[in-house]
Amino acid sequence: ETARAAQITLSTIAIGTDADTDLLDQLARWGNGRYYFVPDAADLPRITLQESEIAGSELTVEQPSPVRLNQPHPLVRNFDPSTLPLLDGYIALQSRPEATVVLSSPADDPLLAVWQYGLGRSVAWTASTAAPWATRWPAWSEYDRFWNQVVQYTIPTPDSGPLQVWVEPLSRGIRLMVDAQTVGGVPIDLAQVSAQITFPDQSSQRISLLQIGPGRYSRDVALGEVGPYQVVVTLFADGQTLQRSIGYVQVPPTEYAIHDPAQGVERLRQIAAITGGSTEVIVIDEASVAMPASPQELWPWLASLALALWVGEIALRRNQLYE
Numbered sequence: 001e002t003a004r005a006a007q008i009t010l011s012t013i014a015i016g017t018d019a020d021t022d023l024l025d026q027l028a029r030w031g032n033g034r035y036y037f038v039p040d041a042a043d044l045p046r047i048t049l050q051e052s053e054i055a056g057s058e059l060t061v062e063q064p065s066p067v068r069l070n071q072p073h074p075l076v077r078n079f080d081p082s083t084l085p086l087l088d089g090y091i092a093l094q095s096r097p098e099a100t101v102v103l104s105s106p107a108d109d110p111l112l113a114v115w116q117y118g119l120g121r122s123v124a125w126t127a128s129t130a131a132p133w134a135t136r137w138p139a140w141s142e143y144d145r146f147w148n149q150v151v152q153y154t155i156p157t158p159d160s161g162p163l164q165v166w167v168e169p170l171s172r173g174i175r176l177m178v179d180a181q182t183v184g185g186v187p188i189d190l191a192q193v194s195a196q197i198t199f200p201d202q203s204s205q206r207i208s209l210l211q212i213g214p215g216r217y218s219r220d221v222a223l224g225e226v227g228p229y230q231v232v233v234t235l236f237a238d239g240q241t242l243q244r245s246i247g248y249v250q251v252p253p254t255e256y257a258i259h260d261p262a263q264g265v266e267r268l269r270q271i272a273a274i275t276g277g278s279t280e281v282i283v284i285d286e287a288s289v290a291m292p293a294s295p296q297e298l299w300p301w302l303a304s305l306a307l308a309l310w311v312g313e314i315a316l317r318r319n320q321l322y323e
Contacts, residue, residue, distance in 0.1 A: 009033040011051050015041055050094070062089035062133070067111055070104040072168055072175075075114060075123070075153050079146065085136035087111070090127040098214075099124075114153070116179065116216075121154045162188070163244040165233050173222040174248065176207075180215045180235055187215025191237035195219070200227030200250075209233075223250045 010031025012024040015038055028035035036047050065088075069081035084103070095101050095110045103112035113124045127133045129147070137143055164179040176195055180188040193209040209217035223229065232245040265279075272279045 065105045070101045073102040085140050087127050089133035163242050165244045176219050178217040191235050193217040193235045196232040198230040
């Protein structure tokens with residue numbers, strides 16, 4: 001108790017399998033510190049340096065902090081990083097080497113990180129979801145969709161199986177991503193992974209994917225034609241063949257979108273002229289369109305009527321009583 005009052009923490013390190021790990025773990029818990037296990041004494045310098053950095057730094061950062069995109073990820077797909085609200089604080093932590101830091105602070109502290117463990121996924125968010133550190137976030141128009149996307153990412157699809165395939169849109173194509181694990185969750189490494197891509201014109205192309213991490217393979221693909229694509233991924237390892245197919249639709253670039261209705265009318269006239277047809281433009285005056293009457297609440301009228309009937313009933317009973 002005296003040590004806690006003086007803000008003194010106790011961290012423990014177990015060296016080798018013959019150490020009393022349960023006791024050291026319990027001591028670290030009592031001392032509000034951290035417990036480490038190293039199989040070899042050669043790891044001691046790394047652990048002591050890491051512990052000194054953590055103990056010597058302030059874990060809680062309470063100041064306005066922008067949220068920046070550390071790297072593209074399905075967690076933040078279809079979100080503009082510049083629209084992410086400011087944070088008023090967060091807990092400064094270090095990410096695991098196996099983790100992927102998606103969002104970070106200007107000080108490179110992880111804010112949103114993910115970790116693939118076997119067939120499972122875990123997500124860490126180092127701030128709060130509302131007050132006191134994310135007071136601006138609930139008012140953000142994309143708040144609900146953001147957290148729904150985070151939760152959905154942690155839930156594997158029922159038919160994902162040992163092969164999980166997805167695409168990440170790029171400025172000039174897609175990034176094809178493949179995660180391969182055994183039924184027990186062990187990454188499948190050093191496999192031959194290829195993808196057969198069928199284009200909208202029914203032509204096809206076969207590409208090879210490169211391993212970029214434990215059980216993870218990737219390849220950037222340029223897609224020039226707008227329309228639906230089919231991707232069939234095939235993995236061959238240890239005499240076993242796995243296959244998974246997905247679909248993807250390449251949408252037109254935003255610069256081709258029609259933002260002015262007048263452009264749409266002109267486009268229709270051009271199409272009519274090319275095909276030998278005619279164009280008829282009908283302008284609808286909003287003032288001439290009869291809008292449905294706004295609904296009115298009836299309960300005040302019904303309540304007043306019930307009150308009047310109740311008073312009338314009381315008066316009638318009193319008259320009958322004195323007759």
